[in-house]
Amino acid sequence: MLLTTKFLRPTSDPRAVTRDRLRDRLDRDGPKRLNLVIAPAGFGKTTLVSQWCASTGAPTAWLSLDEHDDEPRRFWQYVVGALEYAGLPGMSECHRILSQQGGEDLTALITAVINELSRDEGEWTLVLDDYHFIQDPAIHRLLGWFVDYLPPGKMLVIASRSEPPLPLSRWRVRRWVEDIHPGLLAFSDDECLQFFRNTMGLDISEEHARTICRKTEGWVAAMQLSALSSGQATGRSAVPRTIGKLDINERQISDYVLAEVLDQQPESLASFLLDTACCPRLSASLCDSIRDREDSQDMLEELLRQNLFLIPLDARNEWFRYHDLFRDALVQRMQLNDPERAERLWRQTMEWLLTHGHVQEAIAQIVRHGDWPWLARVLAEHGNNLIHGGFHLPVLEWLEALPAHLVDDSPQLQMLRIWGLFFANRVDSLEPLLTSLEDLLDRRVADSHPDAEGALGLNSEISLIRSYLARTRSDDKSASDLTRKVLEDIDHTRIPLKSVTYYGLGLDYYGRGELPEAAEALRSAVHYGQVERKPSTVLSSGGLLAWIQYNRGDIDTALRTCTEVRNWVDQHYADPTQPRLISCWQNSALTEIYRERNETAMAHSHLAPLLEHVNQGTEPGQHVIIQHVRGHLAFSEGRFEEAIEALEDAHHTGRQRRDHILFEPPVSAALLARCFLASGAIDRAAASLENIQVEAITNPLHKEQYYIGKARVLNAQGHPRQALECLMPLRNNVERDAHHLHLVEVLLISAESLELMDRRNDSRTLLELAVEKASEAGLIRLFAEESPLLRERLMDLPMLRTPGSWNRTVLHMLREQEATATDKQPLEQPDSSSPVQEAPTTPVCSLQEPLSQRELEVLALINEGFANKDIARKMEVAPATVKAHIRNLYGKLAVGRRTEALARARELGLLNN
Template identity: 70%
Template structure:
């Protein structure tokens, strides 16, 4: 049973100050989807939103959250209840959907609510008050998904003491968010006068009101404290209040607060004032007591300038104005104690892993020798965690002699420059550091042993620099040296080293060795807590597995690494950590499985990297994968442009790519064949010589593409000669993907030579291997002749889902091939809009997507998976689709859609 009082919007006090300037900002408009009202306790957040709702024409559904709502099922149960209490129709069906749902996936419930809101068509606002009680990451992710798909006319207003971990940066770029922050919530001088006069009933002069406004900086809680504690001193002509300076203001507030507190609370406030953030363990250390958690919760209950930073009452901070005043008082009364407490605080932060907080305090105090020691100890770990740019800034802030006299700090700076891609400035710094190390060893410097320990790091950084110059022998020698000395180094280097070694083996075509060391790279990336290295290593490992033909194994590799990263490094407020290798592999896997929606979902973030600019190796991979997906979907012009760009970048920037780029020329030749330009395809392949290719996967792709061109030029004998050796070598190496393709092309050559029995035998071998390996799309990507042979193949007409799906795909490809190339729509904008005059009511974008997936022969549950929605939602879309088309079943829908030119 739901507590209905949680759905009641707080009534507005007639004496409360009206905030018209803020109510206007909360009103709906443009593309806005979210009002974000964030401020500490006592800023009047709930009062503001309640006032706005009372005067707004929107239907408002109000939900006051508490600590018991930090559970996804309970949270959405109350959201549904809020809408039902506010009068949204059809809510029993949504509640029924929630009761039927098992497990943690509540997408069907959210989908049902979104569909209900869309059908209602009204203007709604959902207010989630006290959202800071929500700490469950699943709720944040679910709410983010819900907001992404809000129908027009629906607005969400979040009221919270802390900014929630949602993808706010992305939403702000899209102009979906209206931010009401403490600076806006702070009362203006006029509102301050009105507050004292109307709300607090104090007859205060304008001069006094102005002085108090400046003192409190518009913080209504502080103003209220002044009004409650001031008695008669605030009324009349209190000229002293108007004339006090900043220090007197701080003394005034502290006196009013501290004098009213028991001594144990007053002492606690002063002892912990130096803490940028507070937690019980830190406060206990500073005080030498064990009751800090109890006191923190007591201060929180009193709203005593304490702001919680989480929903578990573990971390807090003081209001900045209040904290500064406390620190000023402590330094004035007992400077030695203030210094001691500050140093204890920084030491505790360092010992408990809050290195960045500690460094911020050290920088503020400009204690440069201490900063140098901290960066020497923690700098490399910060860099490998992604904070290379702040580390470089901190090193720049240090006096030059502290860096120049420290080999460790110089090495930290070199790593920072490397991760910042400032490679050109590294070499002279390496030379200078090596000279310094040699001198220290020769002079028996006290730190000579530490200097020797840096040689492994120098070898590792030089191995990466050697890769950019294609100096393979130097790379191998240096990497071997690192592996021999790695257990004696001061920082964890194994994951980075093994990843680099994996790149080396991959570039030389030693795929088995590459897989072995990349597994080690993933393992050590997790042990050393380096998510980026684990993702990249796992992504390259999966890329090799997929291109070799182990699609299921590749997907399993990606899934396991992704799960580990999301478990340990998931932050919904930040962009999701991705890897070019892994997202590219997943795009290829889902393209091959004929799941285009999932393929595009993994490609999309990579395209953002291409737009903003990325290193050349990643640029080539992304454009290759992009071109392959466009080729599979029949967008040949887009595919050709992407692959030409990949090929050109790979040639121009070859010296800057530390691995052999994918075989863009081989895939480009296939696009040219599909367009009907075999001579140009042959010329494209002639530009690449086999001896330039060290990776066997790339060599095989080129050889197969050459055979396709031979078939297109009516040279089947030449095609068979090219593939005879490859068939045996690919089989021995277990390169099943290329073996299936070779068998298909050989079947075409045999058919051209009028040897149908042999052709059928090759096709049957290819089908058997493709079925076992889970291949699908590659069968439909071959030439029209091969597709025709496959459609007539008895083995493919046997019962079975895989056979049925492949046949549907082949027929769809044939239909698409008959369409003029210029009519193939671009993927960027999604399905083409349906002319309104063609139907009584135009199809929505989602209905067009469903129609396209029906056309591909997908069952309802497969459509649901492709669209990432519940099967019930798919059924609703199909029902609406049938109604608009005036049909009763799938075959009629497809026929009607073709007649209208929708397919």
């Protein structure tokens, strides 16, 4: 049960200062998605946001967080509850998904929430107040994903005492964020007077208020200290303590302000402020280390108690930072008074950050400091791990910042640049760089350079890169030879290369169709990737392993592989401020797994990040895989036009860019043929399989895809005997190799061939065997994708009606599919005697596939403003059937929402204007 008082927006205190200029900044503007109000306690964050919500008029879902909400399921349960309390439709479905979704993966729920927000065409605001109570990295990651896919017109507002670890830098570049920080909360003259008189209850003159506002320029923290100081005076008029001038534009605090602040502190506290000003972030351990003291935690808590420009970064008072303006002024004062000590403290801080794993933060400070020799040493030591952790682009930028001679004289940095370009898919520029590096290494060996052993390791890295380049040229022999040479030399080098090498070996085996050997090599790649702390290699290797396991029909094993790999990466490399590290192989495998399990919301959640890579441009092999699974998901959902477009793109890219793909791509033409068959275009289905060079296919899974697709087309053409002849040798192969997914498909299509040959008993025997095998493997969706004849025979099977959750799920899915297909059947096989078919209107004919009568009924009811549940009641069908009609309707009209569908229908003459 949810505590509904957490959903109540606080009423504004009538004594609170009205902040119209800040409320205007919070208003919706262009691409903005997030209002971020960050300030210490008592800065009026909640009051400001509440005032703004009251003035917008848009529906607002308010959620006041507390320490009990720092758990992913509870957090998102309350988010759904807040939206439901505010009146957003569709939240009951979200509650259902949450109740059924086990484990910690809540992407299906968040996808459903985003979809419901997208369906509502109005503006919505979700407010998360006191977000500083949230510390769980999983919540931060999922909230970042939520904002990434937030639909237009919807906005998130976060009020917090500390800046949340979200990808704010990336969002700010995209102009998604409005920051309200203490600098913007500075008071005007009138606000200052209202603050002291109404909020603080102090009897202060207008002249005194203006003096404070002029000297502090409305700085909130200083004004609070002034108010508290004035409140402590007794027996005399309260005159606020004067603070110096604040120059907001120059991002500096005047010497007078610093002097006033420092002079009022004990010597020990003032020394602490100056000594720790070099720290971009502060913790007791860091401060103790650079000061050689053990009292830093007490000092930090004292600064926090006095609110001396110290901002907490967590709710446990472990990490802090000074406000940028205050820190810059402290640094300037320290450099002026004792530059040698300032330099020494700064270097000690950087060493501590590097030693304790805060490498990126240290590098950013070193770059800002302009210490290029030190940056070169740090990159040579840590750059490889950064690249394999997914940070290849920042590494390339840091290398560009270095003076050219530092890179030219360093084989390690040159190798680092090559790896960075490789991971950035800029392989065309690698050959001359590799040659130049080889020349440099040869000269060092000839000159007996002290780092000759390091040269041996770099030669192994060069061989490994060249093996990947050989794969892009389809030079499998050279790739294999180079990889094995690296494996022979690898134990004699100090460079951790085993994970990447075994991944390349797995690709070689996969390309040759030696799947058991590929799986074994990829398991080794995952193991060594974890030992070597290379998360990107772990994800890619585990993803390809899961892809092989799924395509062999080992769905549970594939899902377990993905889960174990994902958990390891999130445990060791979870940084909510950075984009979540993903793998094309793993997300593609997960999309296929959840599509086959008929959990389409989960499938879409794993496909969505991949589509962004397609839109931005990605490596051709990844492009083919992504478009293949995208087309398969669209086919499963009956969006045949979208499926055909994606699969044609995958097929053409696979053929045109074959020389640039490291592996043999799947036979997308076979899946494309299924789309044409489902659309009734048998000739196009047959044509899509022409010109396929079967003898050139080395991967048995891909060869099986081709022959299965060919058999489907032969059945559709009325040649069941030829289809059986095509499948008989294939069945022996898939049974021998335990390719469970293809075995079930072979049995189903063979049963259809026998049914077309009037051998019904034999057909039923194969259908029963197919159901038995599919039940063992956990296959579900493939039954709904077969021909209407097969679906009809499957629903008649007695064994499918026996008790069991799997049987019940499959039978329910088939019945839903039948209900949808029945509505479309008259138009898919038109009757020439029908008056409607004799004289179709021109607008309807402009659609590639006309609307069925039931779809036209749904369209008319949508036009009248009925909701889905009301349409279902009027048509006396299940709500799921209505959703299926609407999905088909959107697909045929090429739209994504109701208003677009109605506008398109009016253009086509399907509705009266």
